[in-house]
Amino acid sequence: MKTFRQATAVDHDLRADLDAQWAVGDKLHGGYLMAVLGRAVAAVAPLPHLVAMTTTFLRPPAPGPAGVEVETLRAGRTAGQYRARLVQDGEPCAEALVTQGTLDAAEPYWSRAKAPDLPAEQDCFRLPANAPGSPFPVPLLDVVEHRHDPAVLGFAAGQPSRDGRVAGWLRLADGADWDPLSLLIATDPAPPVSLTLGVTGWAPTLSLTAYVRRLPVPGPVRVVMHSSEITSGRMDEIVEVWDDGDNLVAQGIQLAAVRV
């Protein structure tokens, strides 16, 4: 099984080998694809850290070889702006706008963010990659350990919580600490909020925006994701990612299509 770093590696020509393990059903995970795109931008950008990224998903790539095309839109002193595009067999699969900059681990100048109140990690329930009764396997869960608040998990017993919230602890199974690129995966946790509302169909992401706010301390991260509304066939999902030092390390928002 590849480590996160290996699974997201790009060579000098920005070619990647997309790894079937980082998938939900037979589709590669959006956060994983974002990490591959971010890795390619980091290979080109003089500033060290991914700070913001919005990715539009065009068609699902298959596992295997894919290329990344990176265009510099603006190279500033404190922020660089890039366009990155994932291409497979000549077809664009995803396109992203990326802001690169420098993150630190200093105290915030100001904050009103509140760390989530979750049960202890050992009291949470690890989602299995092959759950009994699940319509498809989620191989991602073998490489990104999700331990969810038991309050979230009613959907697995056919009793969805219906409060529009997913919350749990995430660890990389390879033992690596979180970094700005792997945090992109944490901004797209499983399952979609819609599943907690009893909507079992696929919820393909139209666009996902992630901000990395700070370098995380070692240890697991907590994710809390909620939706505001399912309207006009679309669902928003807003996520905060907190490190083990109670620091807000990343934020995300996505818009997904939902058939209800």
Next chain:
Amino acid sequence: MKTFRQATAVDHDLRADLDAQWAVGDKLHGGYLMAVLGRAVAAVAPLPHLVAMTTTFLRPPAPGPAGVEVETLRAGRTAGQYRARLVQDGEPCAEALVTQGTLDAAEPYWSRAKAPDLPAEQDCFRLPANAPGSPFPVPLLDVVEHRHDPAVLGFAAGQPSRDGRVAGWLRLADGADWDPLSLLIATDPAPPVSLTLGVTGWAPTLSLTAYVRRLPVPGPVRVVMHSSEITSGRMDEIVEVWDDGDNLVAQGIQLAAVRV
């Protein structure tokens, strides 16, 4: 004074005439530039409504002629994905990823969004374009009327509220009702949250993501914007836009650079 529709018009070659009125200080307003980009996408896309848009701001354009380049990334049956780029004098000024679709005004399938509790519009305070003591005029405020919750306005008297929140009522001064393109402006209201924290410097937007969730009913909209944290020299701003029927019509998030 041009109407919103006139100020954001594009011709058959997707050329716009950027209007100096839609500015904060001497910089054209981000939401206004997004509306111009969205207008150009709408001219190309078969689906009628802007649903999601992320814009990265590269360099401030000057008022006057500018062109928009639109590339179709994927034309689907229920969603179209586009890249739009604002170009002036051969230089890219902003680049956006846009999702086009169809919005309706039906009841949400599910919602946990709560309409904001604001003072009545007539009890709010209209921000003037030329405020005494302000370091620069805000011509935008003559075309987009901002009536703010008095609780927000301490900054104007040198007593910032320090709660990281901006909230008020917005109307287009031309009398037009809000639509998916003008709602982009409402996702970028004035002033930046940092001003309510006593940070008076410029807060240039690095990236702004807006989702339009529904067709608004006639009348003013309410905007509520808050920040989670100012960290590593950057501020997030999360905004909800509500119509006069207590419907969540748009959401936004932006990351801005802040010098503290």
